[in-house]
Amino acid sequence: MSTTDEDTAAQLLTQLHQYLHTRPVTGPAGHSYISSEPRATAVHPPAPIDLTVIDHIDATVRELADYTRQANPSAEPLPERVEAVYAWCVENTQNAPEDVQQRRDTLIYRQKLEHALAAGDHNLVRKAVRPIRCPACNTFGLFWKPEVGKAVCTNGRCLTKDGLSHRWSLARIATAHVEAQQKISRVRAT
């Protein structure tokens, strides 16, 4: 994996986290993952988007922590600061078997795309989808459809048995991306 994915994921997550601090919510009271900095007092009633962002950050950190502890039961404690969770995850799984590290890279790549969507940035996802070959027909021509939250294959001959275009989730896109990266690095190594 290029360190860029990890760095970008951390950066996007940090931005979301900072967004929460600049637009704090009054509830729910127990946001479980927040740094030790004091919270500003909420002036405006909480907007629904804030709750979505809180859930998103919580789910992100939980998934990373679950993965890391499963891969390495003696992993160090989760860092206090949300921006450090990716580095923590990579550091504590760098000696894991190759397939376990590949799962990590896929997870981080998918989360990077999810952070972009959580921030309303569909461009990053569009750009990420374009160089991926469709897992069904192996050609280029996937495009991101924000309204369904999936990448759709534009090859007119690549259809499901119901006659519909193939649609791929971010998880499938991330898997295809990491597999393609691995092929490239194998070719370079030989």
Ligand SMILES: [Zn+2]
């Ligand atoms: Zn296709």
